[in-house]
Amino acid sequence: MRKEPIKLFDLWRETMDAMVRHGLLLCSVDAEGKPNVMTIGWMTGGVVWGKPILCVFVRPSRYTYSRLEQVGEFTVNVLPPTFEEALQVCGTVSGRDVDKFERTGLTPAPAQKVRAPIVEQGVIHYECRVVHKNDVLPEFLAEEIRTAAYPQGNFHRVYFGEVVAAYASPDAAERLQK
Ligand SMILES: Cc1cc2nc3c(=O)[nH]c(=O)nc-3n(C[C@H](O)[C@H](O)[C@H](O)COP(=O)(O)O)c2cc1C
Numbered sequence: 001m002r003k004e005p006i007k008l009f010d011l012w013r014e015t016m017d018a019m020v021r022h023g024l025l026l027c028s029v030d031a032e033g034k035p036n037v038m039t040i041g042w043m044t045g046g047v048v049w050g051k052p053i054l055c056v057f058v059r060p061s062r063y064t065y066s067r068l069e070q071v072g073e074f075t076v077n078v079l080p081p082t083f084e085e086a087l088q089v090c091g092t093v094s095g096r097d098v099d100k101f102e103r104t105g106l107t108p109a110p111a112q113k114v115r116a117p118i119v120e121q122g123v124i125h126y127e128c129r130v131v132h133k134n135d136v137l138p139e140f141l142a143e144e145i146r147t148a149a150y151p152q153g154n155f156h157r158v159y160f161g162e163v164v165a166a167y168a169s170p171d172a173a174e175r176l177q178k
Contacts, residue, residue: 111127
């Protein structure tokens with residue numbers, strides 16, 4: 001089905017609900033163009049520097065981190081709940097060891113404005129260019145969060161992505177209900 005352009009917050013509630021329920025898919029690409037996909041459960045969005053921005057949180061141990069350091073572009077894809085199993089695989093297996101597109105049957109498709117692909121099975125897509133990155137600093141972090149989220153360190157790097165394109169299936173909200 002054809003996907004239509006949206007504004008950043010048109011389907012924000014649906015995006016956040018899906019993220020909390022089973023996660024979203026973050027696609028990255030290396031300098032040779034090989035794509036990778038990983039599940040994310042942490043993302044914020046808003047307007048910074050007068051630009052629509054998504055912030056994603058990626059631990060240095062992730063293969064995705066090395067991809068984002070090579071190519072500062074990514075896509076965030078919202079999938080219906082029927083893809084829960086694929087989201088689980090993309091959130092537990094590393095692209096270092098396995099081609100997750102092949103393993104899950106998810107299909108990478110060319111994005112409109114960035115080198116990282118979108119996931120064709122998604123119903124909402126955000127394309128982003130990294131305009132800033134920053135690390136979570138233990139000394140500035142609330143003690144209870146440090147203890148709960150970082151028992152082994154591996155503090156997230158936060159990538160600020162300017163949203164350069166966003167689009168969705170016309171029936172996205174309905175398909176995310178099921
Ligand atoms: C529901 C869910 C949410 C997750 N959210 C994040 C996240 O926001 N940031 C992160 O670094 N890892 C997150 N992970 C873990 C990564 O998806 C997982 O380590 C993945 O295998 C990394 O893949 P990669 O090595 O190919 O990059 C999440 C996992 C699940 C199952």
